[in-house]
Amino acid sequence: MKTKRILVTGGAGFLGSHLCERLVGEGHDVICLDNYFTGRKKNVEHLLGRPNFELMRHDVILPIYVEVDQIYNLACPASPIHYQYNAVKTIKTSVMGAINVLGLAKRVKARALQASTSEVYGDPHEHPQKETYWGNVNPIGIRSCYDEGKRVAETLFFDYHRQNKVDIRVMRIFNTYGPRMHPNDGRVVSNFIVQALKGNDITIYGDGSQTRSFCYADDLIDGMVRLMNADDVVGPVNVGNPGEFTIKQLAEEVIALTGSKSKIVYQPLPSDDPKQRRPDIALAKEKLGWEPKVLLKDGLIKTIEYFRDNLE
Numbered sequence: 001m002k003t004k005r006i007l008v009t010g011g012a013g014f015l016g017s018h019l020c021e022r023l024v025g026e027g028h029d030v031i032c033l034d035n036y037f038t039g040r041k042k043n044v045e046h047l048l049g050r051p052n053f054e055l056m057r058h059d060v061i062l063p064i065y066v067e068v069d070q071i072y073n074l075a076c077p078a079s080p081i082h083y084q085y086n087a088v089k090t091i092k093t094s095v096m097g098a099i100n101v102l103g104l105a106k107r108v109k110a111r112a113l114q115a116s117t118s119e120v121y122g123d124p125h126e127h128p129q130k131e132t133y134w135g136n137v138n139p140i141g142i143r144s145c146y147d148e149g150k151r152v153a154e155t156l157f158f159d160y161h162r163q164n165k166v167d168i169r170v171m172r173i174f175n176t177y178g179p180r181m182h183p184n185d186g187r188v189v190s191n192f193i194v195q196a197l198k199g200n201d202i203t204i205y206g207d208g209s210q211t212r213s214f215c216y217a218d219d220l221i222d223g224m225v226r227l228m229n230a231d232d233v234v235g236p237v238n239v240g241n242p243g244e245f246t247i248k249q250l251a252e253e254v255i256a257l258t259g260s261k262s263k264i265v266y267q268p269l270p271s272d273d274p275k276q277r278r279p280d281i282a283l284a285k286e287k288l289g290w291e292p293k294v295l296l297k298d299g300l301i302k303t304i305e306y307f308r309d310n311l312e
Helices: 014-025 080-085 087-108 144-164 188-198 217-228 247-258 282-288 296-311
Strands: 005-009 029-034 053-057 070-073 111-117 168-173 202-205 211-213 237-239 244-246 264-267
Touching: 005 014, 005 087, 014 029, 014 217, 070 087, 070 217, 080 087, 080 144, 087 111, 087 144, 111 144, 111 217, 144 168, 168 217, 188 202, 188 247, 188 296, 202 247, 211 247, 217 237, 217 282, 237 282, 244 247, 247 264, 247 296
Parallel strands: 005 029, 005 070, 029 053, 070 111, 111 168, 168 237, 202 264
Antiparallel strands: 211 244
């Protein structure tokens, strides 16, 4: 395999750091770009001594000037607490970030992959969701800075592809979990684990019957690298775990695995929170030969271990 120069925006974040680790391990020259809004230096500090890794503090809202062969665009806060903290900044990150990444890809003739999201499907009327589904998103709701920002980013990627022949890949990521998740990101897996380890009540929003599919980070990164290096698929391609669990099942599993005495308490559901989410991954199986391998229980054990070490 030929060594490539690769830029990862949002590279110090949860998924970005796992991606940088994988690419550095494969011997590529990796530039990790992050403004540290939700990314953290400690996520990549173990890579800092490596000669084929460099860290760049930069915001994707500003133009980027580097010479690279591939760009993975992961920069954007992905949890409601973080992306609603500054909604205008979130949509700027998705939209202007995509424009800057695509401008760079056009200049240096790099292939660019957009990390999009299952949130483009909104609160779906189709279940499970196929890539052909156009979604059901509230364009003016409190989550729309993220949902619509990612939808516009997809639009930009396809317009640059059609108009300027930029080589693109678009991946729609479903719920992912694993070590290096931000402990305060408000997402369900990290919330439940942190609450269980501290012995606090576990908070379920709604009645716990809403479903999610949970994909372990290593599986997701494998799908991402396969899509970037596949020659006959542009996307969008769903990457996620089609195993569907209710939120209540997840809470019970976390309590069992942590050995916690936590009780489950119920709160009202926030607005525009989808009731069901499960990917149809037929396209990823067919085009990338990809499907998730890590069982929820095994992934949770590793994630709990990470939080146990990092909360103490």
